[in-house]
Amino acid sequence: MHKCTIRHPPGNEIYRKADLSVFEVDGAVSKIYCQNLCLLAKLFLDHKTLYYDVDPFVFNVLTRNDDYGSHLVGYFSKEKYSSMKHNVSCIVTLPQYQKKGYGRFLIDFSYLLSRKENQPGTPEKPLSDLGRISYYSYWLSYILEHLYNCKSSGRITVKSISRATGMTSRDIIDTLNRLRFLTPKDG
Template sequence: KYGVLNTRNIKEVVFGNYTIETWYGNGAYFASGRRHQLGTEITPAARKIDDLLSVDGFWLNTLYVCDFCFKYTSDKSKMDVHKVVCPLNRPFPPIGKLVYADTKTKRLIKKVRGFLHELFCQNLSLFGKLFLDDKSVYYNVEPYDFYVLYGADDEGASEKSSKSCIYRPMGFFSVETTAWEPDNNLACICVFPPYQRQCLGLLLIEFLYAAAEAAGQMPLGPEFPLSPYGRQLYLRFWGKRIAFELLNSPDRGGCTTLGDLAVRTGFRREDLLFALEHMGVLYTSDE
């Protein structure tokens, strides 16, 4: 089963002060056994997952997820107790390495290594599955690096946090450090629903390419197939960058090859073709 379901099985998730309707199902939240330490209790449901598969409708109406460490429970009182003692409930996120900071917009990106912070990354992956259709890695996080985007969330802040700036996770992307294809720079990307439509996904992708360029890892691109959300983000990012390069080319009006664009953008040729086709600017010439 490994968490993959054809229908939603959790109606909504309470994430901090936000109540979010889930997009996809996730049976992994209901797995028992050696994974019990992932949540604040053994399992959100009393029955085994095999029994739940025959249930019509939602397996659980409300799941409570800590908006600091992503631990979860079906009991609100347990989450209230947990958040008081959560070691990540700090104004500045104490986990991971700071790799990006914007003091004007109050945005941070922390690099969290899967093999160092396994429990955090497992819980983060489980939460992301509620909004990603094709995500299938939840537990084997050791070969992945997670880049978590944090922001000063005034709207979702509690009375306690409104007195000082507290950074909360808004989304993430992951990179497989042992990928078979070295030109893959992304395994999955997700901006949580309360923080969408703020161009945060584009910020993550732009950071990803900038970091790869600084490390001399260009050209590269995401792992396929992309989720619908990831596909939309990348096509928008690629299209804007391609248009900029073509309009500002010193040889504007002349001949520009895919190789030229790959060098100037750092995008793979197949990604360039994919974006150009989506932009509707490809045509066949008789010459």
């Protein structure tokens, strides 16, 4: 019997801080690994439909690291080329890591990539119930934090919020409407 010597996901480590890493895994290059991620996610997501056609996707895999290797916490996938500006196609945090901030970390990381690519993004819809709660909470806190930090800079536009946050204008407007921060213009 041989011991498995693989200690981390395939692909490139694109982020590391303390005991957390994010690996970028190309679905076309590491097909079996990405298919297995999708099948694992299906155990926890009722609406998960992608299992085998992983070639057009990139998977950002979050791990916790220790002396034994990098242990899967969760991941998000996104299309390599999305005409709909989706920065997340599927997002999942394994149950033992839920309610510890890792889902929010993955959401935040997806928007970090959107800002880096200078392309506002939005998750693929419809969102699951938990996804909707998580994203609304994220949008709300991130937009409010941005508005607080900009309070003395004068005029704030949806476009400027979008540039700073990586969020689409639609998601920003929906969030501001939920907060009743926007009022219709008369005439």
